[in-house]
Each structure stands twice: as C-alpha cells, then as structure tokens.
Amino acid sequence: MSTLAQLIDRTYREYLRPVEEQEPLSQLASGIDNSASTTTITYVDNLWTPEEEDLIGSGSILEIGQELMMVEDINTVTRTITVERARLGSTIDSHSTNADIILKPRYPRMNVANAIGDQIIGLYPALYAVKTTTLTTTSTQYAEAPADTKRILKARINNSTSSTTTYADISLELLTDFTPSSTNVAVQFPTGPTSGKSVYVVYAAQFTRPTSEANDLNTVSGLDEFHEQIVMVGAVAQMLSELDVDTTTQNFITESLETRGVPLGSGERIRNALLRYYGVLLDRARREQRTRFPAGVDLYGISFTG
Numbered sequence: 622m623s624t625l626a627q628l629i630d631r632t633y634r635e636y637l638r639p640v641e642e643q644e645p646l647s648q649l650a651s652g653i654d655n656s657a658s659t660t661t662i663t664y665v666d667n668l669w670t671p672e673e674e675d676l677i678g679s680g681s682i683l684e685i686g687q688e689l690m691m692v693e694d695i696n697t698v699t700r701t702i703t704v705e706r707a708r709l710g711s712t713i714d715s716h717s718t719n720a721d722i723i724l725k726p727r728y729p730r731m732n733v734a735n736a737i738g739d740q741i742i743g744l745y746p747a748l749y750a751v752k753t754t755t756l757t758t759t760s761t762q763y764a765e766a767p768a769d770t771k772r773i774l775k776a777r778i779n780n781s782t783s784s785t786t787t788y789a790d791i792s793l794e795l796l797t798d799f800t801p802s803s804t805n806v807a808v809q810f811p812t813g814p815t816s817g818k819s820v821y822v823v824y825a826a827q828f829t830r831p832t833s834e835a836n837d838l839n840t841v842s843g844l845d846e847f848h849e850q851i852v853m854v855g856a857v858a859q860m861l862s863e864l865d866v867d868t869t870t871q872n873f874i875t876e877s878l879e880t881r882g883v884p885l886g887s888g889e890r891i892r893n894a895l896l897r898y899y900g901v902l903l904d905r906a907r908r909e910q911r912t913r914f915p916a917g918v919d920l921y922g923i924s925f926t927g
Contacts, residue, residue: 626834628849629733636857637728639873645673645724649685650700655715660693663701664722677702677724682709684723685716687731687834727867728860736856738830741842744851745771748906749825750843751913756822758814763796768804770795772825774914776808779819791820823914847909851902858895 623631647668653659662685669677674697677683681692683704689711690704707713711731749771756764758778773793780787794809801807808822829842838844844852857874874891883898 622837622839622844622846623849624834625734625737625831625836625838628737628838628853629730629834631849632733632737632853632856633728635877636853636874637733637860637870639869642869642873644726645669645676647722647724649716649718649720649722652717652720653715655713657706657713660706661701661703662690662722663699665719666700669724671697673724682725684726684729685720686714687711687729687734688714688716689726689729689731727870732860733856734834736859737852739859740852740855741828741838741844742830743855744848745827747903748828748848748851748910750828751845752824752826752843754822754824756808756820758810758816758818758820760816762812763799763801763807763809764820765802765804766795766806766808766822767824767826768806769826769829770806770808770824771827773808773822774825775823777821778814779821788821793820793822847906851899851906854895854899854902858892858899861892861895 647664650663650665653662662683674695677692677695679693683690683692683702688706689708690706691708692702692704694703695701709729711729751774752767752769754767754770756766758764773795776791776793777788778791780789791814792811796802796807796809797805799805799807810820814820826843828844831838831841836842838849871891874895878894878898881898883894883901
C-alpha cells in the first residue's frame with residue numbers, strides 16, 4: 622500500500638507533470654531546519670541553467686517539499702538565495718540535503734496533498750474503510766465498539782471448546798449515540814451467548830485524512846489499493862476546476878485517459894472527462910465491495926462464507 626508521499630508522486634507522474642515539461646529544478650546543497658530565522662538556502666551548482674537562474678528574481682516562488690518560499694535575493698556566485706519562509710498558506714518545515722527546489726511550481730505539492738486528503742474523506746459513504754476488531758460477550762448484553770464503527774459487515778462468535786473448534790455467525794445490533802459506552806458506540810448481543818466469548822467483527826468506517834506524507838494510506842486512512850486511482854482522479858479534477866490548464870498538461874492528461882480507455886469526446890473539457898472516469902472507477906469499487914460483503918472476509922485466519 623502507498624504512503625501519502627508515494628500517492629502524491631504518482632499523481633504528478635500520471636496526470637500533472639509530463640517528464641519533458643518539468644519545472645526548473647535544483648537541489649539543496651545542505652539541509653535547512655524549520656526555524657523562521659533560517660532564511661538562506663544554498664543550491665547545487667549546474668542544475669539550473671543560467672537562463673533559469675535569471676528567472677529567480679525578488680518575489681519568485683520556490684517550493685521545497687510542501688513549503689513555499691518567496692525569494693528576496695539571489696547570489697548566483699555563492700549559489701545562495703535569501704527567502705521568506707512558509708508563504709501562501711504553507712507550513713515551515715525542515716528539509717534535508719539534496720531535497721528538490723522547484724522554481725514557480727505549477728501545481729504546488731501542498732495543493733496536491735490537500736486535494737488527495739479531501740478526496741479520501743469524501744469517499745464515504747459511497748465507499749467505506751473495512752476494519753476489524755474483537756469484542757467479548759458480556760452479561761449486560763452489549764459491548765463497547767470502536768468509535769469509528771458505522772456499520773457491522775460481518776460477525777462470528779467463537780463457540781470453541783477444549784475438544785472442538787466452532788465459529789458461528791452472529792447478528793449484532795449497532796448502537797450509536799450510546800452514552801454508557803466511552804466511545805459512544807456499542808453493539809447489542811442477542812440473548813443467549815455466554816459471557817466471555819470472543820466475537821470477531823468486520824465493520825465499515827469512514828476514511829481518515831492523512832496528516833503526514835509518511836502515513837501509510839491503508840493503516841492511517843483505511844484505503845485499499847483499488848481506491849488509489851479513484852482518489853488521484855478526483856484530486857486532479859478538483860485541482861483543475863480551480864485553474865487554467867496549460868496545453869501541455871491537457872495533452873498529457875488526454876493521453877493518460879485514452880490509455881485507460883476513456884477517450885475524450887469532441888470538445889469535451891478535461892475536467893468533465895476526469896469526472897466521467899471517476900464515476901466509472903467509483904462504480905467499479907462499489908461492485909468490488911458488494912462482492913466482498915456479505916460474501917465473506919478472512920479475519921484472524923477464519924474464512925467467512927456467509
């Protein structure tokens with residue numbers, strides 16, 4: 622499963638940044654910390670051409686990671702640039718040696734990350750994250766459930782004894798706004814189960830917005846691999862709705878969509894084609910979920926076939 626950083630890079634690679642149309646790029650010759658008083662950066666020689674260096678005037682925007690910086694002065698002899706940190710709503714951060722410095726980014730990384738985050742949390746309720754938990758039957762007939770539980774997809778109770786191994790489907794009623802539970806969510810057991818038995822539960826939850834590029838999107842957000850293309854397409858459509866798209870990017874996205882079997886109709890706008898592709902992917906993902914539930918899932922080595 623991808624991290625947020627990997628999905629951002631993949632979005633650039635597949636939709637936003639043709640290889641032959643990279644923005645002027647250099648690298649940090651030495652790392653910088655996240656102190657606002659650190660306002661001088663040194664860049665590697667010979668990556669920017671002299672013509673590109675001439676474009677770096679006062680007021681130019683540089684991007685390192687998700688941080689945007691405004692140029693105040695440049696010395697091309699010492700290869701140092703004086704900058705104002707954390708511009709245009711970005712957050713100051715530390716950056717390591719050899720981190721890329723992008724001049725006048727067309728699609729800032731911060732914007733791509735935010736669009737991906739918006740798309741991830743926007744998948745619910747059309748799609749849902751699949752999570753698992755183990756509950757224990759109690760004499761009170763209910764047990765506290767995880768706070769993010771939205772729907773019970775599958776549940777099996779362990780009725781095993783010392784001589785036999787037995788698991789059985791069990792119906793659970795989900796209780797929301799349930800104040801006796803510290804999570805405000807609980808499940809109601811049917812009458813009959815003996816206290817102390819384990820119940821293995823598969824449940825639906827909302828997706829969670831990642832907070833760091835290092836976040837694994839399955840572990841942190843609940844995404845599966847088949848969600849990734851949906852998120853990327855939605856993020857690109859969201860970004861392009863707010864921007865004028867240059868011809869090179871339009872052609873690149875057109876070619877990318879055509880290789881996926883989504884040719885653009887005559888006069889069709891790029892964003893409309895992306896939304897059409899998004900709809901196709903979303904329907905496909907819904908069908909995928911319907912085949913998984915209530916058909917079954919492998920939980921703790923137990924194969925459900927309901």
